[in-house]
Amino acid sequence: MNFSYWELKNWFTAIDFTIVGSGIVGLHCALALREKFPESKILILEKGILPQGASTKNAGFACFGSLSEIIDDLKSHSEEAVFQLIQKRWKGLQLLRKNLGDETIDFKPYGGYELFLKDEESTYTECLQKLSFINDLLKPLLRNDVFAKEVDRFAFQGIQEHVIFNPFEAQIDTGKMMNALLKKAIANNILILNQVEVKSFQEKTNSVEVTLDEFSFPTKKLLFATNGFASELTNNKVKPARAQVLITEPIPNLDIKGTFHLDKGYYYFRNIDNRILLGGGRNLAFEEETTTELGQTELIQNRLERLLKEVILPNTDYKIEHRWSGIMGLGATKNPIVEQLSEHVYCGVRLGGMGVAIGSLIGQELADLVI
Structure with a gap:
């Protein structure tokens, strides 16, 4: 690559932390590292013009699971595992709001609703029967009932008479959230390079050699925040x-x-x-x-x-x-993977379709692994 002396010196020399992926997890990880290591050199590499996964492409739901989804999860996870997962999502949402502010992300607490089509009679009945049980399960976390049966007021058609309302659910503007995160990262002297794809990496004694197209550079630590693109990295666990x-x-x-x-x-x-x-x-x-x-x-x-x-x-x-x-x-389970893969390589992936809720917390946990 035709890099100048200035480019090599400022972007690819003496790097302490290289993060792959500039989405919610990658940016929160970088900000957490900056807080702990104020003098460190942090580089984020992103293969897209914007985050390539779902961070700028999601629907902007500040949610932690619909009633039927939670009931479905209990068929393959223990009550404790489901509770801990929802707790992580809830804590992640509070961390996101604290870090950026409700006005910045256009947080709107309109509540969430679950609809059931006419042909979903069995799911609808099961949800009504287990509503109180799920409320009791979540009460230690949210201190109040989460789900309530209500009559549809929006004039939807082809659905069951009642909907399930969740007052704790909200919506955000995904674009405003990511724009604010990027601005905060840049303001904290975090380097971000877009349209740069990591082809491979090789662990050395005291560093990792990161290979791009026809170019490689050393970094002390390498952290992957690539979520849906982490299949090879995790042996197909994602x-x-x-x-x-x-x-x-x-x-x-x-x-x-x-x-x-x-x-x-x-x-x-x-x-x-x-x-x-x-x-x-x-x-x-x-x-x-x-x-x-x-x-x-x-x-x-x-x-x-x-x-x-x-x-x-x-x-x-x-x-x-x-x-x-x-x-x-x-993955086979909805638990995120936050792991140290080797001496100098780490990953925070498998967000289970709940990136808005859990991404900030996983970024923090990924940074904590290094710390």
Whole structure:
């Protein structure tokens, strides 16, 4: 690479910490390291123009799990494990709000709702039967009942009579959040290089040699915050999961406010700037959506459009303005992986589709491993 003396000296010499991934985890990790090591040299490498995973592509849900999702998790996790996972998500949300401020991230405590389609009778019944049990499970954390049965007031169609309301759920502006994090990192003298992909790394006695395209440099510590792109790094303990999303043009007099879940969290929608943002549907094609390729499929987009037309906005004129996708990191368990992989290499990955909630805490925990 045709680097100058100045470029080599300022960006690739005497690096204490190199973080791969400039998303929520990577930036929080860098800020935590800066706090503990004020004189250190911290470099973040990002392979995209913006964070390549889901940090700038998510739906902006400040949530910790819908009722049906929590009930589903209890079928494969112990009560203690589910409680600890929700506790992490809740603590992560509070840390994010504390670090950036509610006004900065456009935090709106509108509450969250879970809807059940007419053909989801068994799931709907199970949720109503277990609602009190889940409230009791979460009461030590939130001090109040989390979930309550309510009559739908939004004129949705094709759903069961009642929805489940969660007053602790909120929404944020993902773009404002990430912009604020990037500004804070730069203000704290953290170097960020975009469109730089790490090809490989080799551990040395007192450092790690990081290889880019036709160039390598040493760093004292190497930390991976690549979530959905961490399959090889974790021996397939993390698998990518693509999430497809669409958004409408502004809709006059839109009365829908809140974050909404359907089908154990596989579908989700919200209001933003007088629009409806709707995403999900990977349960229609799990194998095809286990990919790091960004893009959309006709199968899932058609399903999203049908939900929009028949359930969410049945009596409203609207136009779809834009579509995109993001890459999450999932696994056999929903517990995040925050591990020291070798003497000088660490990772904080597998956020289980809850990056907004848990990302700041995982970044902090990743930094704590080094500290």
